Amino acid sequence: MVELTQEIIQQLVNGISLGSIYALIALGYTMVYGIIKLINFAHGDIYMIGAFTGFFAITILNLPFLPALFVAMVVAALLGVIIERLAYRPLRNSTRIAALITAIGVSFLIQNIALLAWKPDPRAFPDVFPFRSYQVWGIYLDNRQLVILGVALLLMVILHYVVHYTRIGRAMRAVALDDEAARLMGIDVDRVISITFAIGSALAAAAGVLVGIYYNRIDPMMGVMPGLKAFVAAVLGGIGVIPGAMLGGLVMGVAEVMVVAILESTWKDAVAFAILIIILLVKPAGLLGRQTREKV
Amino acid sequence: MSRTRFLSTLLAVTMVLAAATGVGAAETFKVGVVGPRTGPVATYGxxxxxxxxxxxxxxxxxxxxxxxxxxLIVEDNKADATETxxxxxxxxxRDQVHAIIGAVVTANSIVGAQVAQMMKVPMITPTSTAEKVTQEGDYIFRSxxxxxxxxxxMANFAYNSLEVREIACLTAQSNDYSVGLEEVFTKTFEELGGKVVASESYSEGDQDFKAQLTKIRAKKPEAIYVPGYYTEAGLIARQMRQLxxxxxxxxxxxxxxPKLFEIGGxxxxxxYFTNHYSVETEDEVSLRFVDSYRAKFGHDPDGFGALGYDAALILFDAIERAGDAALAKNVATARVAIRDALAGTKNINVVTGTLxxxxxxxxxxxxxxLKVVDGGYEFVERIDP
Known part of the structure; x- marks a missing residue:
């Protein structure tokens, strides 16, 4: 009985740690969607670029962990702004579907450039972060899992604060509500959207570096599956709602692990996407979303 | 107008060149090699x-x-079926090769074998271990x-040498190689009297194995069999320690x-793993191979290298035995002769033993x-099948 309880708790820990990775990626996804109503499918690839930038900052520039993380976030933020400027801004007044398809195109473009430049070979991420393992009542935890969960929670709080209690946040919400009216009120809509992309992309890069360190392996296709899962997590929590991304990510992670624990490992990915379909049928606005509620 | 003429001239030149190469083909034996030079299993290729x-x-x-x-004509298939x-x-x-060495991973070799068999070209896969590959037909060989x-x-080694009685398996569910190994291992291990207490699976490309490992841990096996590739094996090893x-x-x-060490630390x-050869050898052919490989590439050859070299030796031996028939002007006739000679390969000394x-x-x-130790592999024992 004790062992069974321990096993269940260990699986919960595994699930939360996996879920906090999804949450970390989903935060940027949901923020960009909340402001400009664009599902940025390139988000998973910016996450990959972030991981590689961090990798090169550590291996070539010999930077320690925090400066490398910072470099990765800055590079990704710039990339996000450039992508928005070149690919999304010209389509600002086109149909939503045109922007969506462009986002898919950008995603493939980044993946294939990365494949060409860095080869599909997986690389081992250097051990810049001392590994410590803890054992509490037979449950194994390590500092990396805690860091990922902590960073995800911290970023959620900061984002929530930025969006709700700062000038730029107020401008973001105004743009989200009605960009024409915001422009008439003197808000520089283009600048607000650029900043939104910069923040979203920097978040993705932070996730990329942390996950690179956590699994110790990066490759150019690493953003595809986590990107999709994070998207599901964002929708599950209510896309555009920042705490929703956190909740959605954790629910997804725990659900996946529990499928393995109780049913069969084979069904893991199928269940993730089944959750998406069920949520869209039953509660299209997501767990924390309300149909009428102002997003973000 | 001038542009069209330029293009047609270019086309004509290309055709003449192609024809010239065709004539030249009679002077050499053309051998194709297909394997991943890039991709998740690039080191094998x-x-x-x-x-x-x-x-x-x-x-x-x-x-x-x-x-x-x-x-020699080298093709990179990126370990992808379509590319293969x-x-x-x-x-x-196009190249009109006499024979092909490849592909490297099992799933690719099955695709390649279907093409080679259909077009009646002798193929030797150096490294694809699934039974199914050579079952594609009489033109398909392996080393x-x-x-x-x-x-x-491995089942015998686990039961007899390591004295393991209860074991768990963690298999890549979408991979022929992995599933094939797991089936035979489980069957043999249970026939010997051992018990497979947990049998879990993952998808290729997965990074998180903790859920499966936690489930396996609860069954308290004495060892775990992971029939798979080095990328997943490295991650699995790490996450096992974390649990x-x-x-x-x-x-x-x-x-x-070598990536096993980079990823798994x-x-x-x-x-322990089963392999085709060990660099710690006293055999003459192996020693010569290890020395010249080191001299040319600056590092020790791995098992994949040894098998690739063997595939080439087997092919050269067959061409020699085919004699005049292999020299036939018509490449199709030469291919048949080489195939027939390959089928008669007997007691040839190659790097991985007498074959x-x-x-x-x-x-x-x-x-x-072989046992994985700090800095490389340690030879444990040689087992005759």
Missing amino acids: LSVINAVTLAVEELNAAGGVLGRQIE NNAFRKLIS CLIDPVQGRI GMDLPILGPDGFDS DAVFGS TLDENRNPIKSAVI
């Missing part, structure tokens, strides 16, 4: 391609075979041991890569068990 290149250079320097040089299909068709139709042999040898599981990991030849030390091809075109030879 690079080892094979390096070793085959080395074998061909050595042979050509010694005057070639039947008085002709070997011309294209590479085989290109080698056979490595088949899965049943590897799975059987406090201190069990030996047993694996197949897919563990054989010290968590992979103490693992004979059986009636199913699979080699009969011994295997080794």
